[in-house]
Amino acid sequence: MSLLCRLRSAAFAGKNATRVLYAPFSTNLPQNGQKVLLTVNEAKSLPDFSKIDPVYDDVVSNESVIDLWKKNQAKYGVSGEHLNAIEKMRMQDRPPYLVYEPKRSDLVSEVDDLIWTKDLGIPFEQYRKLKKKVIHIRRVVQMTRKGKIPSMSALVVVGNGMGGAGYGEAKDSEVPHAVMKATREAIKRIRNIPLYDDRTIHHDIYHKFKATKIHFWARRPGFGCRVNHVIHEICDCIGLQDLAGKVRGSRNPLNVVKGTFAALATQQIPEDIARSRGLRLVDVNHIYYGGTK
Numbered sequence: 001m002s003l004l005c006r007l008r009s010a011a012f013a014g015k016n017a018t019r020v021l022y023a024p025f026s027t028n029l030p031q032n033g034q035k036v037l038l039t040v041n042e043a044k045s046l047p048d049f050s051k052i053d054p055v056y057d058d059v060v061s062n063e064s065v066i067d068l069w070k071k072n073q074a075k076y077g078v079s080g081e082h083l084n085a086i087e088k089m090r091m092q093d094r095p096p097y098l099v100y101e102p103k104r105s106d107l108v109s110e111v112d113d114l115i116w117t118k119d120l121g122i123p124f125e126q127y128r129k130l131k132k133k134v135i136h137i138r139r140v141v142q143m144t145r146k147g148k149i150p151s152m153s154a155l156v157v158v159g160n161g162m163g164g165a166g167y168g169e170a171k172d173s174e175v176p177h178a179v180m181k182a183t184r185e186a187i188k189r190i191r192n193i194p195l196y197d198d199r200t201i202h203h204d205i206y207h208k209f210k211a212t213k214i215h216f217w218a219r220r221p222g223f224g225c226r227v228n229h230v231i232h233e234i235c236d237c238i239g240l241q242d243l244a245g246k247v248r249g250s251r252n253p254l255n256v257v258k259g260t261f262a263a264l265a266t267q268q269i270p271e272d273i274a275r276s277r278g279l280r281l282v283d284v285n286h287i288y289y290g291g292t293k
Contacts, residue, residue: 114180120187126160130187133157133233134179136253140171155254156182158190159237162198166190167234167257193264197221199241202267209259211250216263219244230256238264 116127136155141148151171156179159165168185172178196202196218205216216227219242225235227245230253235243247256274281 114183120184122187122190127187130158130160131237132183132186133237135167135230135233135257137175137178152178154178154182155257156186157234157237157257158183158186159234159239160190161237161239163193163195163239164190165193165234165238165261167261169254191261191265193238194267194269195239198239200243201240201264202269205263205266207259207263207266209262210255212252212255212259213248214256214259214263215246215248217244218242228256231260234260 116124120127134154134156138153139150140153141150143149151173152175153169153171154175155167155169157165157167166186166189168182168187168189170178170181170185172181194202199221200218201216202218204218205214207214214231221242223242223244225232225240225243227235227243228247228251231245231247234257235241270281
């Protein structure tokens with residue numbers, strides 16, 4: 001029997017009862033598993049485990065212990081309504097992150113064995129709505145003095161479809177593990193990308209990333225995404241619906257993905273420019289031509 005159970009059983013015996021402790025781990029007590037008797041005054045210096053702690057006590061699995069505690073309190077004239085009020089007050093003092101913890105069956109995504117954890121940096125509700133696209137998988141080799149060490153490299157793009165997206169790259173000996181690592185890295189790198197009318201970019205963009213030259217043009221509603229197949233997958237994760245693009249030079253998927261995110265991050269929002277210049281901004285498309293908003 002553990003120390004916690006013995007303290008509980010001794011506490012339920014009565015106020016004037018002598019509490020029996022079994023503490024073989026203490027350096028000041030006998031180490032041969034002997035029982036040590038403590039007086040009531042000595043026992044008062046120890047924490048009172050007869051009270052319910054909402055953080056350390058599992059209410060579901062310890063219902064019998066709680067019922068026994070209520071019966072013991074009823075002997076001293078404490079009513080049931082008062083006990084319920086005490087429990088409600090203690091449950092309200094519980095930290096917010098302990099109020100709801102998703103079940104492990106809900107943490108596993110439908111695609112792979114990726115599990116939601118707090119270090120991802122996003123709430124669980126947003127995690128379930130993410131879109132994942134595996135862009136590129138390749139076999140790489142590390143040269144050492146003992147020979148070649150092969151591994152698989154995966155490039156993954158993750159987005160919420162509302163302007164937030166990120167990419168991740170990871171390596172592992174097996175493809176599923178590499179994809180899972182890259183997905184976790186992509187979720188941690190999610191950044192907000194400004195969109196105009198939640199469908200296209202604010203202005204035309206030209207960006208050069210290494211040997212890759214990327215051109216983007218904003219288009220009217222209903223135009224669609226007429227871009228490179230890799231950029232099309234990125235637009236689906238971001239939420240871009242109307243975009244025209246051209247990739248010149250190197251069409252390496254790694255350079256295209258990195259160059260696309262770098263190009264979209266260079267957008268200049270008109271509201272920010274007007275605020276910096278001290279001018280008032282009027283959207284002609286919305287006011288005079290009846291835009292989508």
